[in-house]
Amino acid sequence: MLVDVHAHLWKGSYEENKKTILRLAEKYHVNRFYISSLGSLYPDKEEIAELNGATCAFIKEHPELISGYCYVNPSLENSLETLRRGIEDQGMSGMKLWVATFCDDPRVYPLAEKCIQYGIPILIHSFYKAVHQLKYESLGENVARLAARYPEAKILMAHLGANCYTQLKPVRYLKNVSVDISGSLYRKGEVDYAVKMLGVRRVLFGSDAPEANFLVSCGQVEESCLSEREKALIYGGNAVRLFDRSVPAGSISEKERK
Amino acid sequence: MERMDANCLIGNWPFRKAGRSTLEELRKIHSENRIHGGCVASLNSIFYNDPFEGEEELHDFLKGTEYRQVMTVNPTLPGGIEDIAEGARRFEIAGVRIYPGYHGYALSDPCVGPLCAELEKRRLPLFLPLRMEDERLNYLVTPRPVTVREIKGFLSGHPNLAVIFLGAKPYEIESLGEEIAGRPNLFFDMSGLKDGQFNVERFLKNYGDKKLLYGSMYPLYCLKSSILQLETAEIPDSSKMRIFSGNLQLILSQNADQPVSGC
Numbered sequence: 001m002l003v004d005v006h007a008h009l010w011k012g013s014y015e016e017n018k019k020t021i022l023r024l025a026e027k028y029h030v031n032r033f034y035i036s037s038l039g040s041l042y043p044d045k046e047e048i049a050e051l052n053g054a055t056c057a058f059i060k061e062h063p064e065l066i067s068g069y070c071y072v073n074p075s076l077e078n079s080l081e082t083l084r085r086g087i088e089d090q091g092m093s094g095m096k097l098w099v100a101t102f103c104d105d106p107r108v109y110p111l112a113e114k115c116i117q118y119g120i121p122i123l124i125h126s127f128y129k130a131v132h133q134l135k136y137e138s139l140g141e142n143v144a145r146l147a148a149r150y151p152e153a154k155i156l157m158a159h160l161g162a163n164c165y166t167q168l169k170p171v172r173y174l175k176n177v178s179v180d181i182s183g184s185l186y187r188k189g190e191v192d193y194a195v196k197m198l199g200v201r202r203v204l205f206g207s208d209a210p211e212a213n214f215l216v217s218c219g220q221v222e223e224s225c226l227s228e229r230e231k232a233l234i235y236g237g238n239a240v241r242l243f244d245r246s247v248p249a250g251s252i253s254e255k256e257r258k
Numbered sequence: 259m260e261r262m263d264a265n266c267l268i269g270n271w272p273f274r275k276a277g278r279s280t281l282e283e284l285r286k287i288h289s290e291n292r293i294h295g296g297c298v299a300s301l302n303s304i305f306y307n308d309p310f311e312g313e314e315e316l317h318d319f320l321k322g323t324e325y326r327q328v329m330t331v332n333p334t335l336p337g338g339i340e341d342i343a344e345g346a347r348r349f350e351i352a353g354v355r356i357y358p359g360y361h362g363y364a365l366s367d368p369c370v371g372p373l374c375a376e377l378e379k380r381r382l383p384l385f386l387p388l389r390m391e392d393e394r395l396n397y398l399v400t401p402r403p404v405t406v407r408e409i410k411g412f413l414s415g416h417p418n419l420a421v422i423f424l425g426a427k428p429y430e431i432e433s434l435g436e437e438i439a440g441r442p443n444l445f446f447d448m449s450g451l452k453d454g455q456f457n458v459e460r461f462l463k464n465y466g467d468k469k470l471l472y473g474s475m476y477p478l479y480c481l482k483s484s485i486l487q488l489e490t491a492e493i494p495d496s497s498k499m500r501i502f503s504g505n506l507q508l509i510l511s512q513n514a515d516q517p518v519s520g521c
Binding site for chain 1: 275276277391392393394395396397400451452453454455457477480481482483484486487490
């Protein structure tokens with residue numbers, strides 16, 4: 001099973017992006033993509049509505065393949081209603097936070113509480129940059145603060161925090177935080193390092209396609225020192241558990257424990 | 259189909275444990291991916307006060323193997339040109355790598371001209387990494403990436419020099435489209451094709467199959483990430499063969515010093 005928990009449609013390129021994702025699915029036998037639609041860094045209400053509309057349309061076109069995250073800008077006063085609509089009316093499966101606010105901004109708290117009620121994961125863009133860090137771009141420490149405040153929240157920290165060697169330690173003891181390997185991260189050894197820090201059950205496959213190359217992420221898993229069983233967890237097993245609303249955050253079943 | 263790696267390294271990358279490799283480790287991963295030989299450079303030479311000491315180490319590992327040595331030169335240091343001559347004589351080097359971003363100079367600086375003239379004389383290619391790691395992931399040191407603008411100026415001043423760009427991203431390759439189309443001696447390895455999908459197909463559509471080389475940048479990058487792109491590319495087998503080895507073999511065959519006997 002192959003589940004990509006991190007892919008996008010980009011404003012202005014919806015149709016082109018959809019074609020690319022469908023082609024990737026066919027060519028590489030992807031069972032499911034979890035999509036969020038993104039545009040400007042600090043979107044207003046209208047843009048948010050358009051973006052989530054694009055995600056929703058893609059889900060409806062290909063329900064057998066596409067699931068979606070509801071993208072919210074926590075600085076907008078209607079963000080809670082946006083989340084409600086996305087999950088209850090538009091059939092989305094998670095919430096996406098990008099760079100409009102830090103993920104531990106108090107304006108995120110009611111959103112996180114709602115996600116706990118829904119039992120859905122929160123995908124958080126987390127990206128340390130040695131250069132060109134954005135003003136509200138979350139780091140591992142921001143993710144850790146939100147996760148510690150809400151241990152029942154299912155948090156998916158994206159991109160291994162970009163620099164896994166500095167960004168994973170803040171979340172390593174927070175069992176409700178998983179990470180995805182998506183993005184333009186292509187250094188050898190990063191999947192092994194993430195597994196060493198967090199354990200294999202908290203590492204998920206993602207690509208950040210269509211912007212980032214799908215096969216780069218595949219290569220990272222393939223070249224890791226993990227067993228085939230462990231790779232299968234990263235490729236899909238962990239995602240199935242994370243998106244199962246009946247499974248509490250950070251839990252491991254008795255079977256898995258054994 | 260013979261496979262070679264135009265861009266791999268052994269030695270220590272000082273910023274993380276995974277960034278180190280021995281010849282045995284390199285051979286193991288190459289063997290697992292049906293790669294036989296290629297061009298190897300020394301990570302240590304980038305950081306040594308005298309890079310030539312790193313080259314002597316590298317030669318001790320590579321001599322008698324299926325691999326060719328690519329010599330690292332810092333042209334801001336005295337004696338670099340003589341080192342190239344000695345490297346050609348003692349190590350039968352396949353080319354020279356330079357690191358303007360790490361060694362603190364621009365391609366337009368006066369120290370670069372004599373190095374290029376020496377390479378042209380010997381018909382050796384210049385291996386030019388645009389970066390060793392994504393700039394956003396730098397730690398402790400912040401090397402300056404080589405820019406497209408800088409490259410354009412450099413290329414216009416050295417029309418006869420064969421240049422193999424390493425780690426170039428798709429948008430950087432596209433920005434050099436005019437230069438690529440205009441001269442036959444510019445080449446790119448695959449290690450920087452990390453953005454977008456179906457990069458190999460797009461490269462071949464735009465520039466043909468004679469300018470792309472398989473190069474992994476192992477051990478800094480995942481070898482599998484680049485080799486999967488070529489293995490799954492929807493291009494003719496003859497093109498894959500060129501990219502995997504034919505183009506590199508052709509470049510290496512131009513070397514004026516080859517074959518070197520008695521070394």
